Amino acid sequence: MLILNKQQVLDRFAVERTTLLLKKGFIAFSQQQVQMPSVQHLLFTQANGDCCIKSGYLEGDESFVVKVSSGFYNNPSLGLSSSQGLMMAFSAKTGEPQALLMDEGWLTALRTALAGRIVAELCAPKHITAIGIVGTGLQARLQLVHLKTVINCREVWVWGRNPEALCDYQSFAELEGFRVHITQDASQLAENCQFIVTTTPSREPILRAKNIQPGTHITAVGADAAGKQELETQLVAKADKILVDSLVQCSAFGEISHAFQQQLLQATRISEIGEVLALNKPVRKNDRQITLADLTGLGIQDVQIVKSILLS
Amino acid sequence: MLILNKQQVLDRFAVERTTLLLKKGFIAFSQQQVQMPSVQHLLFTQANGDCCIKSGYLEGDESFVVKVSSGFYNNPSLGLSSSQGLMMAFSAKTGEPQALLMDEGWLTALRTALAGRIVAELCAPKHITAIGIVGTGLQARLQLVHLKTVINCREVWVWGRNPEALCDYQSFAELEGFRVHITQDASQLAENCQFIVTTTPSREPILRAKNIQPGTHITAVGADAAGKQELETQLVAKADKILVDSLVQCSAFGEISHAFQQQLLQATRISEIGEVLALNKPVRKNDRQITLADLTGLGIQDVQIVKSILLS
Numbered sequence: 326m327l328i329l330n331k332q333q334v335l336d337r338f339a340v341e342r343t344t345l346l347l348k349k350g351f352i353a354f355s356q357q358q359v360q361m362p363s364v365q366h367l368l369f370t371q372a373n374g375d376c377c378i379k380s381g382y383l384e385g386d387e388s389f390v391v392k393v394s395s396g397f398y399n400n401p402s403l404g405l406s407s408s409q410g411l412m413m414a415f416s417a418k419t420g421e422p423q424a425l426l427m428d429e430g431w432l433t434a435l436r437t438a439l440a441g442r443i444v445a446e447l448c449a450p451k452h453i454t455a456i457g458i459v460g461t462g463l464q465a466r467l468q469l470v471h472l473k474t475v476i477n478c479r480e481v482w483v484w485g486r487n488p489e490a491l492c493d494y495q496s497f498a499e500l501e502g503f504r505v506h507i508t509q510d511a512s513q514l515a516e517n518c519q520f521i522v523t524t525t526p527s528r529e530p531i532l533r534a535k536n537i538q539p540g541t542h543i544t545a546v547g548a549d550a551a552g553k554q555e556l557e558t559q560l561v562a563k564a565d566k567i568l569v570d571s572l573v574q575c576s577a578f579g580e581i582s583h584a585f586q587q588q589l590l591q592a593t594r595i596s597e598i599g600e601v602l603a604l605n606k607p608v609r610k611n612d613r614q615i616t617l618a619d620l621t622g623l624g625i626q627d628v629q630i631v632k633s634i635l636l637s
Numbered sequence: 638m639l640i641l642n643k644q645q646v647l648d649r650f651a652v653e654r655t656t657l658l659l660k661k662g663f664i665a666f667s668q669q670q671v672q673m674p675s676v677q678h679l680l681f682t683q684a685n686g687d688c689c690i691k692s693g694y695l696e697g698d699e700s701f702v703v704k705v706s707s708g709f710y711n712n713p714s715l716g717l718s719s720s721q722g723l724m725m726a727f728s729a730k731t732g733e734p735q736a737l738l739m740d741e742g743w744l745t746a747l748r749t750a751l752a753g754r755i756v757a758e759l760c761a762p763k764h765i766t767a768i769g770i771v772g773t774g775l776q777a778r779l780q781l782v783h784l785k786t787v788i789n790c791r792e793v794w795v796w797g798r799n800p801e802a803l804c805d806y807q808s809f810a811e812l813e814g815f816r817v818h819i820t821q822d823a824s825q826l827a828e829n830c831q832f833i834v835t836t837t838p839s840r841e842p843i844l845r846a847k848n849i850q851p852g853t854h855i856t857a858v859g860a861d862a863a864g865k866q867e868l869e870t871q872l873v874a875k876a877d878k879i880l881v882d883s884l885v886q887c888s889a890f891g892e893i894s895h896a897f898q899q900q901l902l903q904a905t906r907i908s909e910i911g912e913v914l915a916l917n918k919p920v921r922k923n924d925r926q927i928t929l930a931d932l933t934g935l936g937i938q939d940v941q942i943v944k945s946i947l948l949s
Contacts, residue, residue: 326739328640362677365692367701372730378692378703380677389679391690393703393725395732409732413705413723418684420707420721425737427638 327424327635334428334634340471343633344439348602350383350629351443351570355599358384361624364574366550373398375550381624388414388423388635392627394433396526408434408463412631424635430463432634436626438467440598441522441544444568444618445475447601448542448608450519453478456503457518459511459531459555461485461494464524464546469498472522482506482514484531512536523547523555523580534560537615544618545580556580556617562589564617566608568598571623579621639736639947646740646946652783655945656751660914662695662941663755666883667911670696673936676886678862685710687862693936700726700735700947704939706745708838720746720775724943736947742775744946748938750779752910753834753856756880756930757787759913760854760920762831765790768815769830771823771843771867773797773806776836776858781810784834794818794826796843824848835859835867835892846872851925857892861933868892868929874901876929878920880910883935891933 329337353359365378374397382389394410401407408430414423426432456478458465469481481503485491491507498505508514515521515536522544523531532543534557543564547555561567561584569575572595576585584590598618601608609616641649665671677690686709694701706722713719720742726735738744768790770777781793793815797803803819810817820826827833827848834856835843844855846869855876859867873879873896881887884907888897896902910930913920921928 360679362679362690363675365674365677365690367672367674367692367694369694369701369729374729374732376692376701376727376732378674378677378690380679380688380690382679382681389681389688391703391705393727393734395727397730397732400731403731405731405733409727409734411725411734415688415705415707415721417681417686418709419712419715419717420686420688420709421717422705422721422723422739427734 326422328427329424330427331429331431334426335431337634337637338435339633339637343630344442346629346633347436347439347626348443350625351599352603353383354571354623354625355597355603359625377550379622379624379627381628382417383625383628386628387417389417390414390624390628390631392433392624394430398526406430406463412627414631414635426631426634432627432630433622434463434467436630437464437546437620437622438471440570440620440626441468441546442471442475443598444544445472445520448568448616448618449476450540450542450609450612452612453519455480455482455518457514457521458483458524459514459521460524460547461487461490462524465494466497468522468524468546469501469503473501476520480504482508482518484508484511484514525555526553527555528552529554530557531555532560533557534563539613539615542616544620546620548580549578549621551578554580554583558583558587558589561617563615565594565614566616567595568601568608568618569595570598570620572597574621575619580619638734640739641736642739643741643743646738647743649946649949650747651945651949655748655942656754658941658945659748659751659938660755662937663882663911664915665695665911666935666937667909667915671937689862691934691936691939693940694729695937695940699729701729702726702936702940702943704745704936706742710838718742718775724939726943726947738943738946744939744942745934746775746779748942749776749858749932749934750783752882752932752938753780753858754783754787755910756856757784757832760880760928760930761788762852762854762921762924764924765831767792767794767830769826769833770795770836771826771833772836772859773799773802774836777806778809780834780836780858781813781815785813788832792816794820794830796820796823796826837867838865839867840864841866842869843867844872845869846875849927851927854928856930856932858932860892861890863890866892866895870895870899870901873929875927877906877926878928879907880913880920880928880930881907882910882932884909886933887931892931
């Protein structure tokens with residue numbers, strides 16, 4: 326079995342190849358060519374942690390993939406990353422383990438950020454005076470890094486609860502070439518930004534419907550398990566167009582689950598990313614529409630990013 | 638991260654310690670002290686294989702466990718074991734990977750066989766003139782090996798489809814000290830045995846109600862996913878007492894699922910192994926009752942066997 330440590334995994338990562346494979350993966354998923362069992366969730370309340378286990382198999386592939394990824398939110402105080410995890414590839418012909426990627430959660434973070442980039446290509450409004458990033462962690466950084474390749478705007482607002490973390494993010498984003506505004510008031514961010522990404526494990530809404538400008542796009546990345554929520558339910562209900570990675574997952578435990586379960590959403594407004602990619606049609610009809618993308622993370626993304634690492 | 642290969646895992650295996658931990662695990666599971674998400678199943682029809690992914694966490698433990706195990710039934714023709722897989726332990730405090738046990742499916746096979754032993758202690762009739770083993774593979778062997786410690790009888794009937802595999806099993810069982818009868822007629826086995834273990838991945842019934850003697854116990858190990866079935870539905874319906882590892886799993890995709898879904902079973906006849914162990918009461922009321930145990934395999938068994946390996 327091939328065992329790669331984090332550095333070896335990152336050395337093999339190639340952004341364009343991975344993005345292309347991820348797009349193919351979203352399409353295959355929406356065309357029912359992927360076996361992707363329900364996500365397993367474990368909760369560690371005392372340690373302020375959670376873990377999810379995803380697996381997937383794209384019919385015809387040589388391998389299938391199992392991924393264990395967790396977030397332990399007290400880890401930074403121990404000098405550890407809050408994201409942890411690994412991915413494994415197994416032969417789809419014999420079941421033998423083929424590769425163990427000890428990526429410490431990086432591949433999950435990267436494929437999530439690249440899903441954000443794919444969504445930006447599909448949904449971003451033409452005129453963006455500032456990007457808004459809700460959260461200051463790893464995903465908040467990776468989203469900004471990968472948005473740079475598809476959005477020209479170099480002005481960013483960032484929201485966080487912790488002033489120190491905000492300052493750190495500011496330094497990071499300045500090094501990435503952005504003019505940075507930090508705030509602890511999410512309404513201020515919403516009022517200044519037309520492309521917003523939310524990346525926190527929040528269990529209560531951070532962004533409110535009343536603060537969002539017409540024409541804004543929001544990518545909601547944080548809510549990937551029951552109980553998590555970053556957007557006010559009314560804000561989700563207000564969106565003109567909603568993209569989801571998986572209708573099954575997002576309606577069950579994604580950002581849109583609250584509005585969905587309260588029957589505030591018309592099914593016609595919701596499309597899977599894979600459907601939209603296959604049709605190659607614009608999501609946004611005009612510059613006044615509010616668009617929303619709900620990313621819960623799919624096993625097929627893990628399949629595709631592992632494939633991209635092992636192909637190299 | 639500690640990485641152990643198959644031999645290193647087996648060197649650390651201690652049967653009595655593991656059995657004790659498994660019993661504690663079954664009890665904890667039935668007392669709702671275990672997080673055990675729904676099993677993930679993947680199916681590889683072309684390769685005649687399947688894979689299941691289990692995870693579990695016993696509240697208060699230092700670690701949680703994820704297990705990937707598969708059966709690829711064409712493997713023997715490639716000189717490979719049909720059982721494949723590995724188990725992993727992760728910190729329940731930080732999410733960091735702690736240990737990778739490259740056991741090639743052995744721990745799954747062992748904890749399943751030991752569940753068979755635990756069931757035998759609970760359900761075996763007093764007088765057994767012969768043990769019946771349905772199937773000739775690894776699990777068929779391990780069951781016999783571990784039954785020896787709790788059942789005195791040294792006469793065994795074994796059923797299989799392949800004459801060569803039957804001969805191989807005969808040699809194995811003779812070395813284990815058994816007088817061995819081989820047969821390709823399952824009714825002959827049923828008519829001669831009072832303690833039967835079924836261990837095949839069959840998708841059609843092998844044992845029929847009409848052939849089973851009063852007072853027989855049957856442990857059904859093979860059916861652990863939708864579509865698998867080793868016992869005629871009427872045979873399951875006829876059982877006086879049914880033990881299950883998990884009522885949720887067994888009623889959904891275990892051996893009893895067919896009879897359960899056809900509403901042929903009274904709930905009062907069904908108990909979880911963990912409930913029975915906690916009560917410490919005999920399952921069998923008399924020597925005429927037919928008892929049945931349905932083992933689908935629990936994540937908590939993986940948790941406990943990994944714990945027993947890592948404790949050593």
